[in-house]
Amino acid sequence: MSFASVLVLNGPNLNLLGTREPAIYGSETLDDVAKLCRDAGERLGLSVDFCQSNAEHQLIDWLHAARTKVDGIVINPAAYTHTSVAIADALSAIGKPVVEVHISNVHRREAFRHHSYVSAVADAIIVGCGTQGYVFALERMATILKNRAAK
Template sequence: MPNVVYILNGPNLNLLGKREPEIYGHQTLDDVRDLCVAAAEEHGLQIIFRQTNAEHELVDWIQEAREAAHAVVINPAAYSHTSIAILDALNACPCPVIEVHVSNIHARESFRHHSYVSHRADAVIAGCGVEGYLLALRRIATLLESK
């Protein structure tokens, strides 16, 4: 049975490829899902891929992952910088967590430089475009193999 990885995406990522392509690129969230499905198969993982603009829904999914997932990859988007609720939910989740950002949040506006999620994340990948998701899945596979 493959290891299950939740890939959770926060607000405005449904507009990936359409919103500020000079920052976020031209690939859509559907493209990202397809890339993640292929990478997951390559690493013997099964993914649950979700996106929401609602903070409470991300919290609910993280709580669900406590029982259903072996790892979490999360792009909390703007909630990175504001959500203690998401941090608290991740702190209650015993599995590996990797935070992903399409853009380099440290090279952007100063309010984006701090991420609450980073306090819990086992790794942070930022500025690699959508390839960051693939790097995260590769790292998750390594972490799960070493258990």
């Protein structure tokens, strides 16, 4: 039985997981990651809604819709991490806890990947843990939500 619901959002090109640059992103597919998240959510008492889009406006629309439907957001904004003030603003506007996750260690990559607009509004940031980072993000989100419920 779930005590809270979490939206797991994925940005552009993550639909290519498993085939896109496996040396960086691994061989797991996005479907594998969705299963990993749902299994972790079940273990943690979280209901997980898992979505991916290459379109910035779709991610923002999903965030707006989630405003009254979920308790927290786990987001891998992918390339929008470094470019989208709009996604950061949407996350801030909905007022839910946010955990940002990245499969690769963005700080060991190109300099433009070192800045994240999303990090400024995130409660936690997980980078460089591969797809296991999604599990860590959900574990952190469960703790954040339990702590808020206890207050």
